[in-house]
Amino acid sequence: MALSMWQGQVALVSxxxxxxxIGLAIARRLGREGVRxxxxxxxxxxxxxxxxxxxxxxxxxxxxxxxxxxxxxKELADWAxxxxxQIDILVNNAGMAMVGSPESLVEVxxxxxxxxxxxxxRNLTSAFLLTRAVLPGxxxxxxxxxxxxxxxxxxxxxxxxxxxxxxxxxxxxxxxLRKPAISPVKCWWWMAVIV
Numbered sequence: 001m002a003l004s005m006w007q008g009q010v011a012l013v014s015x016x017x018x019x020x021x022i023g024l025a026i027a028r029r030l031g032r033e034g035v036r037x038x039x040x041x042x043x044x045x046x047x048x049x050x051x052x053x054x055x056x057x058x059x060x061x062x063x064x065x066x067x068x069x070x071x072x073x074k075e076l077a078d079w080a081x082x083x084x085x086q087i088d089i090l091v092n093n094a095g096m097a098m099v100g101s102p103e104s105l106v107e108v109x110x111x112x113x114x115x116x117x118x119x120x121x122r123n124l125t126s127a128f129l130l131t132r133a134v135l136p137g138x139x140x141x142x143x144x145x146x147x148x149x150x151x152x153x154x155x156x157x158x159x160x161x162x163x164x165x166x167x168x169x170x171x172x173x174x175x176x177l178r179k180p181a182i183s184p185v186k187c188w189w190w191m192a193v194i195v
Contacts, residue, residue: 010088012089
């Protein structure tokens with residue numbers, strides 16, 4: 001069997017707590033390609049997900065973190081670098097909801113600032129904080145892959161009450177890292193569509 005081009009690389013995947021979510025599916029696929037996988041979510045259920053991956057023979061580790069909290073993101077990045085000394089792939093998948101705190105669907109005229117800010121923090125700021133935390137190591141090594149998971153809502157904004165979520169996902173679609181600042185780190189934007 002031929003080795004995968006990803007064999008031996010290290011990936012940090014956020015938002016991998018749901019057993020049926022995109023984050024876990026990405027972590028599983030990367031792990032099956034020989035990538036060592038570090039997963040995170042905002043609740044302790046991430047330990048169940050890592051156990052599932054390990055049961056499949058995937059080299060996986062997990063840590064709970066609130067990615068809207070700058071200090072917790074720094075602690076996560078430090079933890080993620082410990083076992084292998086690097087992060088080659090960052091998948092910014094976290095967003096939408098946290099256990100016990102679903103995304104609020106509120107019309108703009110009725111939305112308070114706290115609701116707006118919470119949605120932006122979950123769906124955009126979390127990706128900024130994680131990217132900022134791992135980018136220096138990628139730049140130093142001259143290698144890295146960053147994947148932002150977005151939504152069709154970022155392009156269409158068609159669902160009533162999702163203006164904050166739509167604004168955050170639109171920002172994810174159009175967020176660019178300037179080449180001189182990160183070369184040769186590459187950034188991809190994937191749109192995740194759940195049917």
